Amino acid sequence: MLSTLLSTQVFSQAKLSVENVHATYLRNSGTIMERSAIKGYFFFYLSDKINRSTNEYTLQILDENVNKVIDIKFQDSKQLSLLEAAYNGSSLCFLFKNEETKTLDMKVYSIDGKLKYSYTREYDKRTEALMKQYQSVHTDEGTNQNVFDLGDKGYVSVLPVSEGKQRTYQVDYYSSTTKKQWTFNPQDEEKYSMAEYLGSTDSLIILQVFKKNRALSGAITSHLVGINFMTRKLAFDIPDDNGDEYKFVPTNITHLKEQGKIMVMGNYFQENAKIMKDHSEGIAIIEINTKGKTVSKKYNSWEMDFAKHLPVNSKGKVDNLGYLFVHKMIKKPDGKLFVVGEGYRRQVSAGGIALNALALAGGRTNAGVTKIVVTDMVMMEFDDKxxxxxxxxxxxxxxxxxxxxxxxxxxxxxxxxxxxMTGSFDYEFTTSEDDNSNFAVCFSDYVRSKEYKGKTFNSIRYNGQKFVTDKIELKSNASSMKVFPAKAGSVLILEYFKKAKKIEFRVERIG
Structure with a gap:
């Protein structure tokens, strides 16, 4: 375990500088957790250029005080690129794309830096959609879109694939305890389907899947799909209507392990609504068992329920805030549920209008006449019902x-x-006690005031009775920056200085 490995470190520090960083992507870094406690960090970077065709790469593991624990160095093709990374409590996994060998390579490392397993598959026309996705929308700020941990059991990748005219998805399971891998291919009748990973239990991979029969069709259906990664079989496929009075489109799940249930949150729509076009009626919370059977359901409408607490209209649009996107559900020991949301809305873009006017005169532009802004954070509280x-x-x-x-x-x-997908929301992460009795919701912001102009990092902390807000200023000359959770009351700030070829870490108190 990492805690054993870290016990050999007898000194503590709050800062660290790493030199000879030729290239890095901050999305390829993350936290190492043991239950809800921070135990360390990992990050991956290009550390040297050996020759025209070979690079040296380094995986750096730090403890919770940003002391170096171990460097994992290896040489490989300069055409190697790290697509995504994940941590599952006992190991680390990395999905690499090797353009020289035309392969996707999944490597699983133990916490002490030893390569446990390596899985390789060729990428071809079937995975062309995946390659295009990484090129077009996979940003440094974006979250993992295709690789996720399954606790100490292993990892799963959910990849878009194409087969002739059919567009579908593929689920790959990679064990981190034995050398074992398998693939699940859906047997959907629809020609087009797109899967989004929502979460997992100790035996299920849970996806939201959109399906349709024609590329330009507006007749899209949403399905909550459960795949048992122990039996390798489909556990359930729940359509959006499911014989109910409303259509339900899931967006978030939480595993209620002690109760053997899965809590699912999402928007609900009128029975004849087009779910990707029409407005929703409100937010529904549904509990299902591991076989997909509904245990309970509760509908909270924009017009009747949310309007009591927010200036919202019947279409779910809040004054000056826009529409709500749900980031996180936090279930407390007493049954109360807190839900973290963030607003987003479309507004007129003066610059976009000007550029489009120039385009009409013979120029070219991909700017829109509107733009999307992310607005305020929203904290919602639900009772045990x-x-x-x-x-x-x-x-x-x-x-x-x-x-x-x-x-x-x-x-x-x-x-x-x-x-x-592109990491464009300001929400960053939530930290909590094991039982969620206390928690902190963290988000970034950009302040434009007389006193300060620049990026800030903010927290909304719940101490079991009330909420308290804190923030720190993040003015920096770094090329890029990322903030990680740290020990209670602190955050870890990573700054990458591209010209100086170095990364700096520092722990700062917040609040």
């Missing part, structure tokens, strides 16, 4: 998230998915 009891808005700057033509032509639901 999932009735909405309160909703509070926490102000922040309206930050531009998307200014291309995508904002002109897509629905609010499609835009929300895009913002999530």
């Amino acid at each position: 999932y009735n909405l009891k309160n909703a509070s808005i926490y102000d922040k700057t309206n930050n531009t998230a998307e200014a291309t033509a995508i904002s002109d032509y897509n629905s609010q639901h499609a835009i929300a998915l895009y913002l999530k």
Whole structure:
């Protein structure tokens, strides 16, 4: 275990500088957790250029005080690129793309830096959609879109694939305890399907899958799909109507392990609604068992329930905030549920209008006449029966998230998915005690005031009775920056200085 390995470190420090960083992507770094406690960090970078065809790469593991624990160095093709990384409590995994061998390589390392297993598969026309996805929307700020941990059991990748005219997905399981890998291919009748990973239990991989029969069709259905990674079989496929009075589109799940249930949150729509075009009626919270059977359901409407706490209309749009995107559900020991949301809305782009006017005169532009801004944070509180009891808005700057033509032509639901994929929301992460009795919701912001202009890092802390807000200023000359959770009351700040070829770490108190 990492805690044993780290016990050999007898000194502590709050800063660290790493030299000879020729290239790095901050999305390829992360935290090492043991239950809810921070135990360390990992990051991957290009450390040397050996010759024209070979590079040296380094995987660096740090303890919770940013002391170096171990360097894992290896040489490989300069055409090697790290796509995604994940940690599951006992190991680390990395998905590499090797353009020289035309392979996707999944490598699983133990915490002490030893390579445990390596899985390789060729990429071809079937995975062309995946390659395009990484090139177009996989940003340094984006979250993992294809590789996720399954606790100490291993990892799963959910990849878009194409087969002739059919567009579908593929689920690959990689064990971290034995050399074992298998693939699940859905047997859907529809020609087009897109899967989004929502979460997992100790035996299930849970996806939201959108399906349709024609490329330009607006007749899209949403399905909650469970795949048992122990039996390798489909556990359930729940359609959005499911014989109910409303259509339900899931967006978030939480495993209620002690109760043997899965809590699912999402938007609900009228029975005849087009789910990617029409407005929703409100937010539903549904509990299902591991076989996909509904145990309970509760609907909170925009018009009747949310309007008591927020200035919201019947279409779910909140004054000056826009539409709500749900980031996190936090279930407390007493049954109360807190839900973290963030606003986003479309607004007119003066610059986009000007550029489009120039385009009409013979120029070219991909700017839209509107843009998408992410707005305030929202904390919602539900009782143990999932009735909405309160909703509070926490102000922040309206930050531009998307200014291309995508904002002109897509629905609010499609835009929300895009913002999530590209890491364009300001929400960062949530830290909590094991039982969620205390927690802190963290987000970034960009302040433009007389006293300070620049990026800030903010927290909304719940101490079991009330909420308290804190923030720190993040003014820096770094090429890029990322903030990680740290020990209680602190955050770890990583700064990459591209010209100086170095990374600096520092731990700062917040609050």
